Amino acid sequence: MAFIEAKDGIQIHVKDMGTGHPVVLIHGWPLTGDMFEYQTLALLEAGYRVITYDRRGFGQSSHPADGYDYDVFADDLSAVLEGLKIDKAHLVGFSMGGGETARYLSRHGAGRVSKAVLVSSVVPYLLKDDSNPDGVDASIFADMKKQVREDRFAFLQSFAKTFYGVGLVSKPVSQAVLDWSFVLGVMASPKATIECIDAFGRTDFRPDLPAFTIPTLVIHGTSDKTVPIDPSGRAAASGISGATFIEYDGEPHGLFATAPDRLNKDLIEFLA
Numbered sequence: 001m002a003f004i005e006a007k008d009g010i011q012i013h014v015k016d017m018g019t020g021h022p023v024v025l026i027h028g029w030p031l032t033g034d035m036f037e038y039q040t041l042a043l044l045e046a047g048y049r050v051i052t053y054d055r056r057g058f059g060q061s062s063h064p065a066d067g068y069d070y071d072v073f074a075d076d077l078s079a080v081l082e083g084l085k086i087d088k089a090h091l092v093g094f095s096m097g098g099g100e101t102a103r104y105l106s107r108h109g110a111g112r113v114s115k116a117v118l119v120s121s122v123v124p125y126l127l128k129d130d131s132n133p134d135g136v137d138a139s140i141f142a143d144m145k146k147q148v149r150e151d152r153f154a155f156l157q158s159f160a161k162t163f164y165g166v167g168l169v170s171k172p173v174s175q176a177v178l179d180w181s182f183v184l185g186v187m188a189s190p191k192a193t194i195e196c197i198d199a200f201g202r203t204d205f206r207p208d209l210p211a212f213t214i215p216t217l218v219i220h221g222t223s224d225k226t227v228p229i230d231p232s233g234r235a236a237a238s239g240i241s242g243a244t245f246i247e248y249d250g251e252p253h254g255l256f257a258t259a260p261d262r263l264n265k266d267l268i269e270f271l272a
Helices: 033-045 070-083 096-108 138-164 175-186 190-202 206-211 230-239 260-271
Strands: 002-005 011-017 022-026 049-053 089-094 113-119 216-221 244-248
Touching: 002 070, 011 033, 011 070, 022 033, 022 070, 022 096, 033 049, 033 089, 033 175, 033 260, 070 096, 089 096, 096 113, 096 190, 096 206, 113 260, 138 175, 138 190, 206 230, 216 230, 216 260, 230 244, 244 260
Parallel strands: 022 049, 022 089, 089 113, 113 216, 216 244
Antiparallel strands: 002 011, 011 049
């Protein structure tokens, strides 16, 4: 474990394991880098160097009062790559972490990046408006922020069930995984938890898509209720030149835990 200092002095908590080609895993909201437990193990066993980090405001990184926008997040990712002296890495962005991948490429270029993977990603644009009729209504994001303010802990427990597609009949993950996700979520700053809803919900990454000049894989579940596939995975795959697109039929948002073996296999085949 280590801490990398961002350009504004914020401390970013990093885990760096293995000795092969670096793979940087960028976590989703409202979790931490530890959400990639299944992927970290599989990639290490496949011979990769695996780097995870906690976004500012989350996990063991600093919890500042502000700075929760994608230009800052992209600069934090750049600080991690520079701090670890990484010349070439694969970037894997899950959900909100797909935004870091997109904004990093447009803001810092692809010089340090070998390949990119977007998993259940918010790229290119989630908010419903005249230019994005398949997007998510602004009232959904407003209600999420309201619930977080009123009882962040109750919200995290209910959100996790939707996240993993847990219903009255469907039990794709154990209660233990739900409990673990709750623990990761409560580590976050409430300020960061709220402000990042606007960051991932309202940031338009469509202008960033031409920056994907390296091989790119897009993976998305067709039953994702958190980040619907039409304005995200399908739109990203059509907007990124030469992207490879894999739809996981019936899988929810948190497919890193509901379909880990399939995701690990697809990741390793693509990165190879």
